[in-house]
Amino acid sequence: xxxxxxxxxxxxxxxxxxxxxxxxxxxxxxxxxxxxxxxxxxxxxxxxxxxxxxxxxxxxxxxxxxxxxxxxxxxxxxxxxxxxxxxxxxxxxxxxxxxxxxxxxxxxxxxxxxxxxxxxxxxxxxxxxxxxxxxxxxxxxxxxxxxxxxxxxxxxxxxxxxxxxxxxxxxxxxxxxxxxxxxxxxxxxxxxxxxxxxxxxxxxxxxxxxxxxxxxxxxxxxxxxxxxxxxxxxxxxxxxxxxxxxxxxxxxxxxxxxxxxxxxxxxxxxxxxxxxxxxxxxxxxxxxxxxxxxxxxxxxxxxxxxxxxxxxxxxxxxxxxxxxxxxxxxxxxxxxxxxxxxxxxxxxxxxxxxxxxxxxxxxxxxxxxxxxxxxxxxxxxxxxxxxxxxx
Amino acid sequence: xxxxxxxxxxxxxxxxxxxxxxxxxxxxxxxxxxxxxxxxxxxxxxxxxxxxxxxxxxxxxxxxxxxxxxxxxxxxxxxxxxxxxxxxxxxxxxxxxxxxxxxxxxxxxxxxxxxxxxxxxxxxxxxxxxxxxxxxxxxxxxxxxxxxxxxxxxxxxxxxxxxxxxxxxxxxxxxxxxxxxxxxxxxxxxxxxxxxxxxxxxxxxxxxxxxxxxxxxxxxxxxxxxxxxxxxxxxxxxxxxxxxxxxxxxxxxxxxxxxxxxxxxxxxxxxxxxxxxxxxxxxxxxxxxxxxxxxxxxxxxxxxxxxxxxxxxxxxxxxxxxxxxxxxxxxxxxxxxxxxxxxxxxxxxxxxxxxxxxxxxxxxxxxxxxxxxxxxxxxxxxxxxxxxxxxxxxxxxxxxxxxxxxxxxxxxxxxxxxxxxx
Numbered sequence: 035x036x037x038x039x040x041x042x043x044x045x046x047x048x049x050x051x052x053x054x055x056x057x058x059x060x061x062x063x064x065x066x067x068x069x070x071x072x073x074x075x076x077x078x079x080x081x082x083x084x085x086x087x088x089x090x091x092x093x094x095x096x097x098x099x100x101x102x103x104x105x106x107x108x109x110x111x112x113x114x115x116x117x118x119x120x121x122x123x124x125x126x127x128x129x130x131x132x133x134x135x136x137x138x139x140x141x142x143x144x145x146x147x148x149x150x151x152x153x154x155x156x157x158x159x160x161x162x163x164x165x166x167x168x169x170x171x172x173x174x175x176x177x178x179x180x181x182x183x184x185x186x187x188x189x190x191x192x193x194x195x196x197x198x199x200x201x202x203x204x205x206x207x208x209x210x211x212x213x214x215x216x217x218x219x220x221x222x223x224x225x226x227x228x229x230x231x232x233x234x235x236x237x238x239x240x241x242x243x244x245x246x247x248x249x250x251x252x253x254x255x256x257x258x259x260x261x262x263x264x265x266x267x268x269x270x271x272x273x274x275x276x277x278x279x280x281x282x283x284x285x286x287x288x289x290x291x292x293x294x295x296x297x298x299x300x301x302x303x304x305x306x307x308x309x310x311x312x313x314x315x316x317x318x319x320x321x322x323x324x325x326x327x328x329x330x331x332x333x334x335x336x337x338x339x340x341x342x343x344x345x346x347x348x349x350x351x352x353x354x355x356x357x358x359x360x361x362x363x364x365x366x367x368x369x370x371x372x373x374x375x376x377x378x379x380x381x382x383x384x385x386x387x388x389x390x391x392x393x394x395x396x397x398x399x400x401x402x403x404x405x406x407x408x409x410x411x412x413x414x415x416x417x418x419x420x421x422x423x424x425x
Numbered sequence: 426x427x428x429x430x431x432x433x434x435x436x437x438x439x440x441x442x443x444x445x446x447x448x449x450x451x452x453x454x455x456x457x458x459x460x461x462x463x464x465x466x467x468x469x470x471x472x473x474x475x476x477x478x479x480x481x482x483x484x485x486x487x488x489x490x491x492x493x494x495x496x497x498x499x500x501x502x503x504x505x506x507x508x509x510x511x512x513x514x515x516x517x518x519x520x521x522x523x524x525x526x527x528x529x530x531x532x533x534x535x536x537x538x539x540x541x542x543x544x545x546x547x548x549x550x551x552x553x554x555x556x557x558x559x560x561x562x563x564x565x566x567x568x569x570x571x572x573x574x575x576x577x578x579x580x581x582x583x584x585x586x587x588x589x590x591x592x593x594x595x596x597x598x599x600x601x602x603x604x605x606x607x608x609x610x611x612x613x614x615x616x617x618x619x620x621x622x623x624x625x626x627x628x629x630x631x632x633x634x635x636x637x638x639x640x641x642x643x644x645x646x647x648x649x650x651x652x653x654x655x656x657x658x659x660x661x662x663x664x665x666x667x668x669x670x671x672x673x674x675x676x677x678x679x680x681x682x683x684x685x686x687x688x689x690x691x692x693x694x695x696x697x698x699x700x701x702x703x704x705x706x707x708x709x710x711x712x713x714x715x716x717x718x719x720x721x722x723x724x725x726x727x728x729x730x731x732x733x734x735x736x737x738x739x740x741x742x743x744x745x746x747x748x749x750x751x752x753x754x755x756x757x758x759x760x761x762x763x764x765x766x767x768x769x770x771x772x773x774x775x776x777x778x779x780x781x782x783x784x785x786x787x788x789x790x791x792x793x794x795x796x797x798x799x800x801x802x803x804x805x806x807x808x809x810x811x812x813x814x815x816x817x818x819x820x821x822x823x824x825x826x827x828x829x830x831x832x833x834x835x836x837x838x839x840x841x842x843x844x845x846x847x
Binding site: 081088144145158198284294300322375379 | 441444445447448451452454455458459462466469470473474476477478481482489490491492493494573575622623624625703704705706707708709710711714715718719721722723725726727729730733734736737738740741743744745792796799800801
């Protein structure tokens with residue numbers, strides 16, 4: 035038994051495989067034989083892919099994280115009873131339902147009470163757990179907690195505004211407050227600094243407040259999270275849920291957020307465009323060099339009868355393959371860069387978005403094909419005879 | 426001979442040099458523009474954040490407690506202490522006066538509006554709209570149009586010297602007022618020049634030039650509070666130190682001379698007699714956080730962009746050098762040493778890089794201006810110090826990119842290069 039019968043001769047093998055295999059083979063051989071050239075082209079494409087991946091990922095990620103930072107400004111929507119009237123008893127549940135977990139909210143009730151010396155001041159009832167979550171900019175020495183109290187009558191722990199705290203002669207002294215003939219003893223549990231009107235108030239737990247004054251909450255402050263569209267949706271839901279109350283956006287916060295986020299996004303897009311253009315030009319110069327290197331190969335192909343169209347397809351296929359091959363590792367590096375930026379700037383991990391992958395790969399292929407257009411136009415002018423003669 | 430070689434190379438290979446040069450120029454353009462963006466964006470975003478409102482509030486030192494609940498202040502306007510309007514220019518006397526973007530005094534006064542339904546009690550809030558004032562040689566205009574830029578007016582803003590007023594949106598809806606109507610405030614007719622929408626308590630009020638509110642209140646020259654909008658540095662732990670407890674000397678000076686909201690407020694309090702100034706925490710504290718996040722983000726992106734353009738440029742340079750092995754072979758065959766061959770190529774690269782970088786720097790400056798105008802509505806400045814830095818980086822990057830290729834070319838046996846077998 036001869037060797038030839040068990041293993042088909044090379045020519046036979048190749049013959050069976052047909053034209054597609056030949057094209058593939060030429061592309062692979064070209065890449066292997068001109069390693070340096072291919073590597074530098076891959077590097078340029080990879081860099082472009084990595085930076086665009088990182089910027090696209092950060093685009094979504096940073097925006098979500100910045101929106102989160104904006105929630106520290108406190109409420110962006112306020113629901114209040116018309117002309118200072120109390121809200122219906124079930125309003126907290128209604129607001130919770132309308133918000134559907136996309137944000138935080140806190141109810142407040144207000145009365146004007148008097149101290150024994152006749153000084154009038156605003157006493158507010160607040161749900162401290164919710165308030166702490168909502169008003170993150172409040173600077174509080176210590177939040178009042180559920181009181182284990184042995185004394186009777188038990189003074190209510192109060193969060194006292196910095197300016198109202200002058201009412202307390204000594205920090206451990208309790209203060210008697212009167213509203214419509216009803217009295218309550220409050221003790222200073224912590225002081226509050228905001229730089230705003232809150233500093234003139236005394237905050238006490240809502241339960242004690244209602245029991246003492248009989249007044250229900252008249253204001254619900256809401257910090258709806260998400261983009262401006264989400265906030266608008268929350269606003270609409272709340273308006274529907276409270277037909278008899280005033281539902282108003284805190285315009286300065288909402289508008290400030292929109293402006294800052296828009297500017298940041300635009301700057302990032304500008305940066306991405308700049309880097310992509312640079313990388314595209316470098317891909318172009320690499321491809322030009324590659325073509326120059328291989329003018330003999332193309333001359334031979336032309337000499338043995340390859341049409342211009344075939345050469346076009348060949349060179350374009352090569353470029354597209356380069357685009358894909360450069361984009362994939364670039365994508366991975368891009369995720370790593372975005373993750374690093376996210377971690378070092380926002381101190382929180384990045385959520386990779388794989389939806390970006392087709393975008394990046396498609397973009398890289400388009401850029402390489404565009405860059406290949408120029409060299410391809412030179413292919414047609416190639417004179418096989420002149421080049422093969424070594425001129 | 427050396428100069429001629431370099432010159433001829435530029436003359437004969439115009440297209441290839443142009444391509445390599447444009448890669449470098451583009452890289453430098455991107456680098457210059459991105460550096461300008463990264464260094465300028467803090468200031469720009471800081472100004473954007475100022476739309477959220479004033480960040481420092483000045484109140485009279487001996488003021489009584491506010492009786493504000495649910496956006497309505499129940500304190501009688503004549504109650505408590507006042508600041509003097511004539512002291513306000515002192516705001517610009519402080520160390521950080523350049524950082525003060527504007528201020529707006531506020532004076533609420535009670536008044537009665539004559540309406541078809543009978544008299545209606547309203548608050549007339551006196552303030553500056555765009556009031557010119559001078560301190561020393563500086564002449565500036567300030568008022569709510571600067572400090573409360575989220576206020577929207579339908580119609581036109583009243584003149585500060587006039588008797589015209591703005592009607593709050595909800596008050597206007599209640600009374601069916603339009604811009605151009607006339608209202609009678611405490612017996613005197615006033616033109617309503619516009620309807621203002623603020624999204625807060627002012628929507629139920631009448632906004633008037635401060636002189637009108639002073640007249641209604643019978644307190645000429647009085648001001649209740651002043652909102653100050655200042656560019657500040659993000660606050661850190663040091664910012665929160667109590668100036669009275671800081672030891673005198675360098676530590677105190679460092680606190681005093683940093684534009685923290687706290688130190689600007691402290692200086693304002695010192696400058697204006699009988700005043701109390703404090704940062705509005707809601708604005709000032711978060712501003713710092715948002716600002717430092719965005720600054721950090723863009724700084725890191727700039728770093729990534731710089732790295733990317735450096736890599737891309739050095740890849741392009743490597744390609745260009747690789748193409749010229751045959752020339753190296755010829756030079757070596759004619760007896761040139763490795764050193765002289767390498768120096769010709771480095772000189773060529775250096776020259777190309779220098780020309781391209783200067784071009785790129787100019788283009789980058791233009792681009793930075795464009796980005797500034799398009800995105801922020803004001804120009805982004807490129808510091809001149811960026812030029813030498815960018816030049817140096819560009820030269821290092823191009824040399825690094827071509828070094829490996831030049832080394833390989835020099836090492837190559839001229840025979841292979843000349844036969845075209847490399």
